[in-house]
Amino acid sequence: MRIVDVCAFYTPHGGGVKTYVEQKLKIGPALGHDITILAPGDDYQVIEKGPNARLITLPSPRFPLDRKYWYFGDEAALHAELDRLQPDLVEVSSPWRSASMVGRWQSDTPRALVMHADPLSAYAYRWFQPLLSRETIDRRFERFWNHLRDLGRQYDRVVCASGELRDRLAKGGVANTVLHPMGIEANLFSPAKRDCALRRKLLAACALPESARLLIGVGRLSAEKRWPMIVDAVAAASQSMPLGLVIVGQGGHRKRIEKQIQGNPHIRLLGVEKDRQKFATLLASADALIHGCEAETFCMAAAEARASGVPVIVPDRGGAADHARGGAGLTYRAGSALAAAQATLKLLHNPPRGPFPLPTTTQGHFEALFADYEGLIQRRHAAA
Structure with a gap:
């Protein structure tokens, strides 16, 4: 053909x-x-x-x-x-x-x-x-x-x-x-790649102890990804439990996101990890992935998190929502920082247990x- x-x-x-x-x-x-x-x-x-x-x-x-x-x-x-x-x-x-x-x-x-x-x-x-x-x-x-x-x-x-x-x-x-x-890429993402030492290091970078929870956000730093809303949601949720967030990505809205973070020591904005093996380890070492974009046609980040055994907190509209099904995470009302904060606390207080349904390769x-x-x-x- x-x-x-x-x-x-x-x-x-x-x-x-x-x-x-x-x-x-x-x-x-x-x-x-x-x-x-x-x-x-x-x-x-x-x-x-x-x-x-x-x-x-x-x-x-x-x-x-x-x-x-x-x-x-x-x-x-x-x-x-x-x-x-x-x-x-x-x-x-x-x-x-x-x-x-x-x-x-x-x-x-x-x-x-x-x-x-x-x-x-x-x-x-x-x-x-x-x-x-x-x-x-x-x-x-x-x-x-x-x-x-x-x-x-x-x-x-x-x-x-x-x-x-x-x-x-x-x-x-x-x-x-x-x-x-x-x-998703075959034979790369797996719960077995979870690295407790890396998790401790990331939490320490967020000025938090190992007993805290670690969220990860992955994606382009652009307006439709709604990172300022995610920053607000995590800041609100962290009032109820020790909670850190690392955002992995690059893009034109970096300064806007840094301004939203306002020096919050529990939120760190990282660059892109181009080494795919290291990225898979980074993803598997988080306690949950949080995502803000309701315009995803698929949401590769959420699919890769699901394959890594990491539950997802995603909007109830767009491609990301598909990856919360089958017990793999929770959805929240798209565009709402308050709803995202509430979903984050609900999931972290009662995290889903894998194995999750795997996406296709x-x-x-x-x-x-x-x-x-x-x-x-x-x-x-x-x-x-």
């Missing part, structure tokens, strides 16, 4: 999309498929990534708000490249302009839109929900909902990594929604996704 992924938000500078692309380029050929990532860039390049795996960039403008990214600006050139590549299936990794471009491509090739982003949760609901109900916000953003409904008619699959997103899109009239949860994710695609192609051929 020849798969072309039209990946508008790929950047060589890193991020979750780049990680997913690299996994696809490795696993897809191992499963017998030919994978092409078609991304915008400064010029036309074909970069071989191994047997039956390549990255092709088309000359495109830089994204004005973030120069690390580009965007597809020439629809005819995109269509011409798809004509040249002759894929068996086309994926699109963004629900924005590139999805409409591929939707207008004159071909009967099956298409799948992979929802790597949830713009309504990341922006509209987060900005306006304190003032308006979600139903009112949806009515105000009817134009975007109509865009999503159009894509649902143009695409054979609208792939969602969380049940909440799939159900919300389907309820909103978006056709062809399916659930394919993403996977990255390999398992792609096996299921590509099997679904093969079924689409077979049905299309049978109908023809």
Whole structure:
């Protein structure tokens, strides 16, 4: 099966999309498929990534708000490249302009839109929900909902990594929604990696004894992750029990978060741990993971915590909520520091006992996704 992924938000500078692309380029050929990532860039390049795996960039403008990214600006050139590549299936990794471009491509090739982003949760609901109900916000953003409904008619699959997103899109009239949860790195995360000495060291850095509880937060330091709210929630919960928090991440909102911490000695903001083995040990050594973002399409941090035997405290909306199921944690009312503090105390006073239901691996994710695609192609051929 020849798969072309039209990946508008790929950047060589890193991020979750780049990680997913690299996994696809490795696993897809191992499963017998030919994978092409078609991304915008400064010029036309074909970069071989191994047997039956390549990255092709088309000359495109830089994204004005973030120069690390580009965007597809020439629809005819995109269509011409798809004509040249002759894929068996086309994926699109963004629900924005590139999805409409591929939707207008004159071909009967099956298409799948992979929802790597949830713009309504990341922006509209987060900005306006304190003032308006979600139903009112949806009515105000009817134009975007109509865009999503159009894509649902143009695409054979609208792939969602969380049940909440799939159900919300389907309820909103978006056709062809399916659930394919993403996977975690195999043989890396485990409760066996818990390191009591590291836990003591982290608590000491939070000016707390070993008898205190240790929370960990993992993610990009950006507005939608709601780190200031998490800082407030942990500060409130720590009034009732000795409690430390370490936040692992980097991003443009670091100074804003440091200001929110206001010198609280029990909260530490760490950089990214790039050594994956060390990160797995760090994660397994916490007593719980706390997360604030209700706009996650999957929430890799919560999935990795679950695999590490670490319970999660997560919003009741978005992909993170899926990882609290099966006794693996608690949810709280999204956007509420008070609700997050209450959930934190409830969980730490009565921590769940594992083993927790394990998430699938990255390999398992792609096996299921590509099997679904093969079924689409077979049905299309049978109908023809």
